[in-house]
Amino acid sequence: MPLMNMSNLPQSEQKWTTSAAGLPSNSDEASAAFALVDEFLRTEIEARALSFALGHGLIDFFFMSARDAEELASFQEMDRRGFKLVLDLLISANVLERDGDLIDLSARFRSVLAYRDLLEAKMWFAALVAPDVHQLFDMLLTDVPAFMRQAGVFELFRYDLCLDVTEANIEATSRWVSYTTILTAHEAPACVERLRDLNPTRMLDVGGNSGEFARRTVSFVAGLQATVFDLPVVCELGQRHVAKFAEADRVHFIPGDLRNDVLPRGFDLISFKSMLHDWPDDYALSFLQKAFVALDPGGSLLIFERAEIGVTGEGMPYSMVANLVFCLFSLRPALH
């Protein structure tokens, strides 16, 4: 009797959620978590095999115990050659290892399972944007406006669907908000540690999305109250997200559109995390001017953006497709 009928199982798309378990508590742990996850996303084919194994229960099957050939045979409903190829790819990727007749998860892969939400989110996004890199690479390098019109990734981030709070808009927006939420949950410690010395009491996170950055920041800084300013549909999702956590009464939401609205006043810390790069310089400057007006005298402005992509001697791993589609959006030095 097979343990699972693999052909009937759903694909793993977006079954990940943020959880308190496996969240890094400082910047060293945060960097280590991203590096560890990326170790298993080095090549596209190995990442596909891992995605298949996670989505079809094979990793969970090995998680319980090491397996011999007989137990593995009980798992197979699929073609024997396909199953062998997947196992071989997982072994070459150091997800699995052989020990005599047994196959087991490697110790390294067991440790990445603490960050399974991040691993699955990154695999999902990489698979989503890889076709843009496959098909539109020349355009990405030479004609960004045309790339933006044609690339599938911009069909995901539809800010125009974030203005009216309808069930359809909430559903469309939740697809990318759950991804940014998981990235932020793991990235936040890299930034939050440095904010402690400023000892802020009232923070405004502009484009603060689901409130995950604000939530993580208040959990690190005693007495801090945070307000998220974002588009209405995003705020609706954020309120639902933050309500699940102990910090709910310290994170508030103000829906608005920064192109037209002013920011509320009375904050000693205003942050823009991965927000300004979305905008041409004239918009970005007007957003910063609004922040200066809203900031208390002597307050701090925080801008958190990814650095420009560089190619190291080891080349560029598959995991970088996720950043490659945004590579010409990094902030120019004038705004740094």
Ligand SMILES: C[S@@+](CC[C@H](N)C(=O)[O-])C[C@H]1O[C@@H](n2cnc3c(N)ncnc32)[C@H](O)[C@@H]1O
């Ligand atoms: C790339 S996301 C970054 C989100 C979050 N800060 C993070 O680091 O994951 C940009 C954010 O800006 C918000 N945003 C876009 N246009 C906006 C506007 N006109 N007014 C306010 N927020 C906006 C989006 O809804 C989104 O949450």
